[in-house]
Amino acid sequence: MKSLRYTILFLMSAMWQIYAQDMPLQLLEEVVVSDSRLERYADGHKVTVLKDSVIKRNGLFLTALLNFNSNIYFKENGLGMVSSPAFRGTNASHTAVIWNGININSQLTGQTDFNTINPFNYSSVGIRSGGGSVQFGSGAIGGSVHLNNDLKFEKHINHQVFTGYGSFDTRSINYSTSFGSEKWSSTVGVNYNSSDNDYRYLETDARNINGEFEHVNLNANAGYILNDKNSLRLYHQSFIGDRNLSGNLVAVGRSRFKDNQHRTQLEWVNFFKSGVGRLKLAYLHEDFKYFENKDSDTFSEGKVTTLLARYAVDLELSKSFRLNSYIEYNNFRALGSNFDAPQRNDAAVTAVLKHTVNNKTRYNFSLRQDVSSDFNAPLVFAWDGSFDIGKNYRVQLNGSRNFRMPTFNDLYWTPGGNLNLVPEQSYQVDLGHRLRWDSLTFKLNTYYIQTENMIRWLPNVNGFWSPNNVDEVRIYGLESEVAFQKSIGENQLIRLNGNYAYTVSEDKASGVQLIYVPFHRANASIAYSIANLGVFYQHLYNGSVSIIGGELDGYQVANAGLSYTIPTKQKLEYRIGVTINNLFNTYYENIALRPMPNRNIQTQLILNF
Template structure:
């Protein structure tokens, strides 16, 4: 169906495939329009990471995998388990909707999902769609959608990994099939001492641990109908450093417990398909310091229906209804309103006629806290060749104010309007001979951006004051070089500006690139990864008002996989091979009496580190 090389266009630094670029592999996605589509036929920039990609990379966390995608930049306040922001096409973390098995998850107080708390050991597949998908999913999907699909092992595997900073990890994934019953399970544990994450204060090691469990049961009640029940959870602790805390405090700890439970029914009648799901999720974080424990809990209930009808061979009509409730009443802070009800309805179509492709969707959301919102998405495509499609898309999106924005005690602003976005994109997907190219140029206007700033009384409060313009270019090229070396290169240019201030948005590099080279010798596969990030604003200003910029850097990683037997595989990974010192997030600037910057305190980034994995397949 879709031609794709040995290295996925979506996964640069951490992923490779055994097949060559000239072979055809069907990559089916369901995230873009909530129906199964071949990746090459989706009129958006889409990338897919599967379990084989994750294992071949040797990467140990989701942030590492995502950071190697074209157009995605990751900034972490430390290492494993520490606060990690994701910028998709220059958007902030709360502009990217994160799903787990298609289910909206995350904190209703912060407004996004903390990806550092999602263990990579529980992930089977990741689908990334760039550009607004609010017309399908509603709030938050202004920059794009990341759908994390949990483990679905066909066989039983057991893994043990050890590495630098006392890293240790064990995981098991298995499945059981008997007639019409399928049971899936995954269990994992991860622990590391990490390192001292913040310069200038609280010298200590900021360790992290995570325990995860996933269970799913499916029963085929008829040839075209099934019911299922699923649970996925992770809990653990992460020590961190507080830039506003005392110099020698060492008791800052984040205890978290995240869970998703779902029940569902799927059926097909003739040319129509229907899926009904009820889910309950919880994101709980308990912040502990020397004197107090502050608990933040989001409990979310969602009733959802999705369906589509194959009206003709080349026309699909789709639609859905979702009703959700967010509840933060179990949190330590007392909010003026602690629940939010949202009703969303969408309808759309996917149409193909000769060389022409059309996707169109409109959605209506009614939120009892701020009112209603209508979003739409229209995309046109033209196949200049069987494996080359031009596309043009126009999408709108919005971001609902969070509980913190609206009702944070003493600071919230219940008059806030939703943030809105208007996105245009022109792109080309082409697979010719042994070369695959994915190109996109886009422009996104953000309006009514919510920013926290001192009010007339001097208290920090949110207001709709900022507008931003994001423009960019992305290109991915993968092909086979001499001696059978697989090459996968991508480059992204992002010009993200705060229009109200005329300044670039912080921590967003204008230029970023990734390049992967991989070679297979019988049972041995070797992968070299290069990652470049250009200069970017640190979000900190000098006493004279000048922006303090972070320097560019280039990292080199190595990974190797060796099949010792049909059942046993040994893998190794070296990150930051040349032990590069670099800063990604600035904590503070230290100045002298002349207002000159004399030193900078950063959140420490990992030095050179090693990981070794042994996997046994039953």
């Protein structure tokens, strides 16, 4: 059976050699997107893309952006502290984060800390709901978040300086530039954020002690067109973080966490008569030092390095069929105080076949087989498609089998690691509806997910925590999204957005809702601009969640902001703004015993030139 799987996938991957002789040459586009799969091979999925003013409206962290503009629920240990997602009722390790086409979830924890990502550095942030393990690998069970850096090949040069200061001595400065010509393009972004983060806990006399943080982000990207058939692209991202870990209502924090993340990928793109080939080479490194006592020189540490090589072919077989396939190899090497020096080698073969039946109907069928030095990985598959009914209504459907590999921490952590773990598996189906009338778009999705062999850390007979494949989880629910944008006259624009999610995520045996999964969650925002003046308002409702031994109350929190652009006769443009976060001074926790900030003010000055 395995030999048949490999034979099918190999033949699909090799088909480009047969067709490369007869099709018309594909020309380079003026704007090159970093990962076209989100647009080209997601017909049956709900996809939301956030850009420009929406990104810059929501603070310093990716958490804040997605909290108010998506259905993803976040668990934060306080402002700037560790932040993990719960996408469609799944765990933090079930949301894949895709950076310019590659999965960057930690090989130690299996997840990404969303408070280490500054969204200002990206052209767009995409949110793809539902399973995506075939295209995006381990962990893409609840959904995936896509960080994209697009390159513009035309003569241009632009600069932006963003400075901010606010409550709790919170400081930020961001510089970004984009420049290029018809042959080359570059973007650079540098961000520095810090805060004393000593906000007062509402309804108490206590403050958020030991919450200081300091972050530096660097993002540099470049592309060069060698000729009409070949181009090179380089992407780099670095994060350097130093933060104390704040305490809670019953314990004063005294620990400190320093972490560094460096990611570099080089891509060679070759256009031929029937499509395009892409060779990616990537180097990913993450390391941390944890100080139980910030005043001590004693710490535990860990690091992991990933080497990735991928060759992909996006092939136009005919006017109706298109094939995207790739072969990928990963080498992982780790070293740490609690897990010695493990390493792993993984390979994967993937094929996605797209069939455009007519101008109303299209679907994708895809397969992926992973081979690992540590596991017997499952064959995963997916089918998704869409059908247009009239001009305004589209029906979407997708079904898939997905997986998550155990991480180095799951396997090797001392004490507690479990070498007998097997990959998690998930089956799901999703039915979506999309309606569009002029300026109004409405989306409604219902879904069902069943996960087997879920890995969960529990106390064992020896008194310490250890992971086991113990849980079978059933998740079902619905998501809705509405967006409206309308120009009123020459200088007025109004934008409305809203999201609502109903989520049941329960242990299949007991029928009990999993902890930190709200049944109800909703957000809405309105932005209005007239001439040089802009205002916005955001509102978030998060229902109550179960916690160990009880329940955490639901909450509502709102933000509001005002900005004004000062016109000049030169290219230089000034924009000043002020944002009031937690406008109604609401007391709320999204992790038990860890209050979030009270009302606070952030000011901004933006220079464009």
